[in-house]
Amino acid sequence: MGEVTSRKSSGIRGFQPIMGQSVSMGYDAKGGARNRSSLYAAAGLEWPNDYIPEDEIPRYNDYPFCVDVSNNRLLASLDRSAFVRRAVVGVGSQDARGSDAPGVYTKKQLAYFDGHCGLCMSIDGRPLQQPSLSFEKGVVPVFGFCRRDVEVMLRVFVPAVYEAKASAVFLLAEVRNQSDSSHALGIELDYEESGQSKWPNLATDVTLIVEGNTDNHGSCQMSIDAGQIIQIGCICRFGVGVLPPPPVVTLEEMDCALAKVLESVGSQGVLEVPEEPWAGEELTRAAELARQSVLQLANGEVIGSFWGSNVNPKPDVWMRDFSYTAIGLVDTNPQLAYRCAKYLCAASAPGEPWGTTEEGQAGELSYRHSLGNACMGAVVLSMIYRRYGYDLVDQPDSVIVDYLHQLARCMIVDRPDRGSLYATRFISDGLSRGDFHTGSNMLAWRAADALIEDFRALFDNSTIETLSSIRSQLVETIETLCVGSFGQGEQFVEGAYADGTLVPIHDAEESDLALASVYGFTKRDDRRIINHMYWAHSTGNPYYARISRGIDFWDFDGSNGVSYPGHLCLLKRTRNREDLRQAFAAIRRTTDLDGSFWWWPFKHDETDANRVKRGLGKCGWCGGEFVSLILHDILGIQTDAKTSSVSFAPYLPWRKASLTGFAFLDGTVDFVVDDKKLSLVNNTGRDIHARLQLCMPANSMLEDVKINGSSRRMEAQLVRLFDSSSVVLKEIVGPRKRIDMTIAIS
Structure with missing residues (x-):
């Protein structure tokens, strides 16, 4: 179970009442939404005891509610009562670039915890009521409990630095007796592994830190007098192999670790909107969703991402998901974004041919297989440099330099004929529509621009001149070949054929048109983008789900379908302020109580727009995309x-x-x-x-x-x-x- 220690607290942190405070994100003690209209408000909050892991039914999961905490080394998911239900640590990565699969994906090697781990507290022998949930500075989840005028504020976080061989989830509680009499306070550790995961188990131990006397069985009883404040700490350690003895940690040190986490609000800053507090809070929560999706080894090396921040035992995630997450990190966490960009450079564009595609045709270079993936490393690097300056790092890593040279060679060797564009087989795991995918060629334009403007010193004059010609040619051809008039008027299209035929669909997971202004290819009020997004959210688009008002990905089963990136395209469906109000309202209705976006909020054949589900996993892709669109397009x-x-x-x-x-x-x-x-x-x-x-x-x-x-x-x-x-x-x-x-x- 772990050591039980007793330390006297200095009471550094002042107590702030939870019950009745005005916040718009989180739930109240009855499980309802706190001042917000989310469709997740009062349903599906409990973590089922018989929950079946994704290993058994990987595509049909409707996840239980969870709140996630991470330092990017350890990722943990909490249930509504602040128990750690799952935790994961990365132990390595596998090069999956030669695998026979559509798209390019990351493959992580993991160690895993599945079960429950946390604190049980009681007042006069009675358990505390179900908690409320809010967030301090939008970053740290705060669970508020109460019974007989005794209130508990429980903050849960992962410290940035703990020890070399393990990471930990810290639970730091403040208990205040607001009654006029004394009460008996009971504290007990509750820890159990389920053993359901097929992955190697994380070694785990739990330490209780309390004021007053304790025994050595993970529990204690004490009296709390009227007006008294007591601090309680709990440390859940997770590591690979045999854990060393736990270091001695005081309540004061836990408090200092909390202060550092609260200071780590992303470099995007804090948005406050008096008329709609949710919008400001959502920017921070989306930034956290993107950040927490990324997993690093103990040495800081990025090894990819998950679908989102919730812990799951799936090691494979498409590189495109990871790319959009990284784009959001540019404005929120530049050092992490740089490590992500390095991983993109190393893993998204191999120099060796692939095996066979799913159709059994001859393999192609990754550059031709997924043009957007191959360009993303240069695009993200360029965004970082222009945002923060070239002195963010001393000089580009050799992995980055080799990648940039390879990218330039590929762009020049495969240079399309005039009037044509780069061909690519896949956007990510989804097929690119038409002979020429519009968004992927916009990324090729942005990559060429990065090579010319940001990495000019790496190339000779002849290479720069050729890339400059390619850059101009791409603009001219995209604006000619990939624009048509139908539905809402002149608009960019998702793809085009060599004979000039246009692709009349919008796939929910086509986000490059939505981000065209972030890339700098279009202005944010470009009518061709706006018209496309209006049409995409209409019955003119054969992938539009009329009842749920989402956009489908046309996956192979009825359990999934509507994909959340299509919802974020509503932010580009803007002709006036009322359009933006409606977009924020639609996004809010399908955003979970912790501010998360879920990949599949509706079934393909959903007949009830109120039946939102937590499908497949949280969506780090949308976390990154939301941050970029709010900062660059909405705030300008x-x-x-x-x-x-x-x-x-x-x-x-x-x-x-x-x-x-x-x-x-x-x-x-x-x-x-x-x-x-x-x-x-x-x-x-x-x-x-x-x-x-x-x-x-x-x-x-x-x-x-x-x-x-x-x-x-x-x-x-x-x-x-x-x-x-x-x-x-x-x-x-x-x-x-x-x-x-x-x-x-x-």
């Missing part, structure tokens, strides 16, 4: 570390919003929009070249525009954004300075 933030420039051009369904702590240069930048006012605060030590763009209300006339109270009307530009005219001004903002742009209209 663009950065270039090389020129120290920032653009802030929000187009929001809300009147007010703020993003504080957005990492840039040697510090952070704060952004605020308040109706007719934009503000930017430079918290760095360098000048920032700021471009501010503020949308005017419809049918209004500009009277004046001011910067920090001084009129700049003659310097202002007027441009169009979606359905609005907007005012643009440029200004240099000095270190530790603030700039306010206001407009007067009539």
Whole structure:
């Protein structure tokens, strides 16, 4: 069971009441949604005792509710009562590039825990009621229990650093007696392995740390007086092989570890939306979903990802899932994003031919097999460098340099004829439609742009000139060959044939058109993208699920079908602010209580739009995509570390919003929009070249525009954004300075 220790707490953390606090994410003590309209509100929260592992029925699972915690070395899933139900540690990876399978995928080697592990507490011999759930700073889950005016706040997290041979889940509780009398507090460890997993078991031990006297059997009884606060700690260790004796950890040290985790809110900063708090919280939760999906070895080497953050025993995940997760990490965790990019460079584009495809045809280079996968390493690296600067790392790793040279050679050798595009067999595991897949060729354009602009020093002038010609040719051909008029008007299409025939579908797992503006191929209000997304969410698209209002992937069974990336395309279906409001409402209705997106929220043949399911696993792909779309398309933030420039051009369904702590240069930048006012605060030590763009209300006339109270009307530009005219001004903002742009209209 593990050692039981007793330590006196200094009470570093002040107690904050849980019951009745106003939050929009999480559930209340009765299992209902707390101030939100999620379809997961009150159903399917319990973890079934007879839950059948995915090894037995890998495609038909409707998962129980879980909350996940991770330091990317250890990933653990908790049930609604804060018990660890599953945990996983990576022990290695297998090169799967020569396998006979569609697409390119990651293959991890795992050690696994399945069972339950945690704390049972009672007051006067009676168990605590079912808990509520909220999140501190959007990062740490907080379970709130109560009985007879004794309240418990239980925070669960994985510390960033613990010990070399094991990782651990920390449970840190504060118990407050708010009654006017004493009560008996009972504490007991509850630990059991199910033995259901077919994977090697993680070695596990549990340590209880409490105030006062304890025995050595994992339990204790104590009295808690009126007004008294008691701290309790529990450490669940997981490791490979025989665990060494547990290190002595005090409550004060647990508290310090918690503080470090709470300080680790991603470099995207904190979004606050007074009119819709859920939206701000969801940005943080989506960033956590993407981050927690990634698994590293003890030495920090990335070995791939899961479908999402929930622990599952499936070692195989398509490289495309991993790629979109990595794109989201660019804005939230640059060091982890860089390690992911290195893994993409190493594992997505092998130099040796594949075996046979599922149709039994001759194998092809991975570049031709999945063009998008092959280009993603360069794309993610370029995003990181432009966001943070080239000094993020000392110099590119040899694995990265070799990959970039190989990519350039492939792009030049396979250069399409004029009027044609690169051919590719698969998007990921899904077939690319038509002879030429539009989104994959947009990624090829972005990769060529990265090679030219970001990695020019690696190539001779002749190579750069050829890549520049390819880059221009791709733009011209994509905008000619992959655009047609049907349904909602002129639009990009998912694919095209060499004879000019267009592919009239939108596959739910085609996300490159949605991210075309993030890549820089289109503007965010490009009508051809907007028209495509309107059409994709209509009965004109044969993959549109009319009842569940999702987009299908047409998988081979009825249990699965509607795939969540199709839901996120609603954020690109934007002609006006009302479209955005509807998009956020639709996404919120199918987002779980911890802010997670699940891969398959509806069956293929679902007849009830209220019957949402937790299908296949959480969706790290959508976590990364959501972060990118919110920051770049909705908030309109663009950065270039090389020129120290920032653009802030929000187009929001809300009147007010703020993003504080957005990492840039040697510090952070704060952004605020308040109706007719934009503000930017430079918290760095360098000048920032700021471009501010503020949308005017419809049918209004500009009277004046001011910067920090001084009129700049003659310097202002007027441009169009979606359905609005907007005012643009440029200004240099000095270190530790603030700039306010206001407009007067009539």
